[in-house]
Amino acid sequence: MKPNLYTKMFLCGTLLLAGACSDDDEKPKKSTNISVVSFNIRVDNPVDGDNVWENRKAAAVTMIEYEQPTLIGLQEAQPHQITYLAKNCPDYAWYGLGRDTGECPPETDSYAAEECMAIFYKTSEVELLDKGTFWLSPTPDVPSKGWDAGYNRSCTWGFFRHKPSGRNFYFLNTHLDNSGTEARKRSLQLIAEKAKEFNSEAHPMFLTADFNSDTDETIFAPLFRVMHDARKLATITDDRATFNGYKETATRKLDHIFFSNCLAYRFKTLTQNYGAPYISDHYPIKGLFVIPRTK
Known part of the structure; x- marks a missing residue:
């Protein structure tokens, strides 16, 4: 049986990975390394009691400082949350539009409700070349609610240049609807x-999201035709649930990282304490990838 494209890339990438250890501090060669975090930050909601944003926000910054991801896909991020992270993570710039207005969230320290699927990116490692947003609906070019969804849902995308290797790549970040079964199916299509x-030029591509679904569901079939599940294909990985609901036992894997045209070295569910018992009602997840130096 002929090896598939990913297998061929994995075999070709063996030399790049040979010197890498399991610890995040000892990674494959910097020239080809990209790390990606997907993080449902959880809206600022007073019903969360001791786990309100005010008690979690410093831990969110600590996570970013400790993990040092190249890119972060945030879900449920509200303007004042984005403002706080941007001020306290000066190594990062960001892009995203509000899912209801289609406008850039304002810089504010006061509560603001509209959610944004923001992309944070480390400016020392990548340069943003192009960007955009589309909505998960039959009218993707305008803010809109799709099918049986309960809310407007959007997907933020960026086209980046990886400075150390010179390679260009795409990064997409989204959040599928929590209540609309048909919406989740059509959104993935x-x-x-x-x-x-x-x-069309087969650049490396990454997709982060709270999918509100596990990847064993049939709705993922169209996505599996164009991308791979990092949790399943990473050389070093785990199978931990990501939705914890502020409880010790997480129950469901709802958060995933997909990729194409590169190698998945490590996948990790970030369950450690970064300064608060729970950084969110979802654990962040992190993928470490190796991109080819040249096409």
């Missing part, structure tokens, strides 16, 4: 179509 449309 749309994302898969957009991924093919964007990436």
Whole structure:
């Protein structure tokens, strides 16, 4: 049986990975390394009691400082949360539009409700070349609610240049609807179509999201035709649940990282204490990838 494309890339990448250890501090060669975090930050909601944003926000910064991801896909991020992270993580710039207005969230220290699927990126490692947002609906070019979704849902994308290697790549970040079964199915079909449309030149591509679904569901079939599940294919990985609901026992894997045209070295669910018992009602997840130096 002929090896598939990912297998071929894995075999070709063996030399790059040979010197890498399991610790995040000892990674594959810097020239080809990209680390990605997906993080449902959880809206600022007073019903969370001791786990309100005010008690978690410093821990969110600590996580970013400790993990040092190249890119972060945030879900549920509100303007004042984005403002706090931007002020306290000066190594990062960000892009995103409000899911309801389609406008850039304002810089504010006061509570602001509209959610944004923001992308944070480390400016020393990557340069943003192009960007955009589409909505998960039959009218993706305008803020809109799709199918049986309970809320407007959007997908933020960026086209980046990786400074150490010179390679360009795409990064997408989204949040599927929590209540609309048909919406989740159609949203994944749309994302898969957009991924093919964007990436005709076969650049490396990453997708982060709270999918509100586990990848064993049939709705992921269109996405699996164009991208891979980092949790399943990473050389070093775990199978921990990501939704914890502020309880010690997490129950469901709802957060995933997909990728294409590169190698997944490590996948990790970030369950440690960064200064608060729970950084969110979801654990962040992190993927470490090796991109080819040249096409």
